[in-house]
Amino acid sequence: MNTTVSETLLLGPGPCNVSENVLEALSRPLFGHLDPRFLGVMESVKSQLRIVFDTENSVTFPISATGSAGMEFLLVNFLEPGDTIVVGVNGVFGGRVAALSEKLGARVVKVEQEWGRAIDLDEFRDTIRRESPKIAALVNGETSTGVYQPMNGVGDVCREAGALLFMDCVTSLAGMPVHVDEWGADIVFSGTQKCLGVPPGLAPVTVSPRALEVYRNRSKPTPSFYLDLDALLAYVDGEGGRSYHHTAPISMVFALDAGLKEILDEGLESRWSRHARGAEYLRSELAAFGFEPVVPEGERLNPLTTLYLPDGFNDAEARSKLLMEHGIEVGAGLGPLAGKIWRIGLMAGNASESSVDRLTEALKSVLS
Ligand SMILES: Cc1ncc(COP(=O)(O)O)c(C=O)c1O
Numbered sequence: 001m002n003t004t005v006s007e008t009l010l011l012g013p014g015p016c017n018v019s020e021n022v023l024e025a026l027s028r029p030l031f032g033h034l035d036p037r038f039l040g041v042m043e044s045v046k047s048q049l050r051i052v053f054d055t056e057n058s059v060t061f062p063i064s065a066t067g068s069a070g071m072e073f074l075l076v077n078f079l080e081p082g083d084t085i086v087v088g089v090n091g092v093f094g095g096r097v098a099a100l101s102e103k104l105g106a107r108v109v110k111v112e113q114e115w116g117r118a119i120d121l122d123e124f125r126d127t128i129r130r131e132s133p134k135i136a137a138l139v140n141g142e143t144s145t146g147v148y149q150p151m152n153g154v155g156d157v158c159r160e161a162g163a164l165l166f167m168d169c170v171t172s173l174a175g176m177p178v179h180v181d182e183w184g185a186d187i188v189f190s191g192t193q194k195c196l197g198v199p200p201g202l203a204p205v206t207v208s209p210r211a212l213e214v215y216r217n218r219s220k221p222t223p224s225f226y227l228d229l230d231a232l233l234a235y236v237d238g239e240g241g242r243s244y245h246h247t248a249p250i251s252m253v254f255a256l257d258a259g260l261k262e263i264l265d266e267g268l269e270s271r272w273s274r275h276a277r278g279a280e281y282l283r284s285e286l287a288a289f290g291f292e293p294v295v296p297e298g299e300r301l302n303p304l305t306t307l308y309l310p311d312g313f314n315d316a317e318a319r320s321k322l323l324m325e326h327g328i329e330v331g332a333g334l335g336p337l338a339g340k341i342w343r344i345g346l347m348a349g350n351a352s353e354s355s356v357d358r359l360t361e362a363l364k365s366v367l368s
């Protein structure tokens with residue numbers, strides 16, 4: 001049985017394996033969190049994040065917690081009780097946005113779609129026109145189903161309707177095109193453990209000037225200490241010194257800085273192409289075993305491929321053998337797709353033919 005952590009190939013829905021550079025950054029001696037040298041690293045992270053998000057937004061920084069905190073940060077600061085939010089729900093993560101919005105006392109209008117298909121944008125745009133919500137929310141990369149959501153024209157309709165466009169790009173960022181400004185996305189979050197190639201622990205966010213104005217006009221202060229936008233800005237923004245709010249996870253910020261440098265050295269477009277080639281190779285190699293794609297062409301999330309299991313396939317046993325005997329993790333299906341599909345992540349450095357070859361060799365042995 002192989003239980004060596006360093007030998008586990010993480011081909012699930014995240015986290016993925018991280019590079020030697022990122023591991024080295026994690027083990028670097030610490031600075032104090034208000035040390036000017038640490039603030040320099042934070043500034044480097046913020047400016048690199050702007051490039052990766054493809055935005056000019058000055059409010060762009062990592063929240064000190066996992067991706068879910070990015071979602072909560074956006075909703076708790078920009079949504080107030082009684083506000084309307086239109087949410088595209090075609091999997092787990094759109095469902096979470098709807099559920100948290102309900103808890104925050106908002107009126108939630110769902111635009112639903114079967115799992116494994118993108119939200120119908122005609123219906124989504126019509127719903128925004130009809131409801132004039134405070135926020136319209138889409139998940140750009142639905143990790144529960146492997147769908148990459150097109151965003152065409154949604155930002156324009158949001159502007160006409162006076163709504164903010166919320167986007168979850170946890171699994172798409174740095175693995176597929178994400179263009180925050182061009183798409184008119186106003187409030188956006190991600191996570192570090194997918195195509196950014198860094199361990200879980202930070203949630204990069206970006207906020208448009210339009211959204212900042214909406215925040216300034218809240219009727220009541222944000223009902224959160226940890227995620228309050230103004231308090232966080234006083235900590236992460238350079239203007240006139242920084243005041244203590246919480247103790248940033250220094251090592252994770254070092255790691256994100258190193259991960260972002262690797263991304264920009266590779267180039268975003270090359271990285272997106274590498275993820276596309278990996279996904280295509282994976283689909284073609286696994287077709288030989290009888291795995292069929294869940295998501296139609298044109299809606300596929302390259303970093304996370306979903307495949308129907310062949311007839312008579314023992315899902316739990318095969319995943320367990322892959323992990324315990326071959327040191328390879330793959331993800332199970334969720335919700336209505338549980339027991340029917342696998343979710344195979346080829347993210348960051350793992351988006352390569354060699355990861356796929358290792359998986360297919362192991363599968364041959366598991367199935368023999
Ligand atoms: C699309 C999407 N949104 C949100 C999250 C939540 O992020 P985290 O698990 O880092 O809190 C995930 C995590 O997998 C995700 O895939």
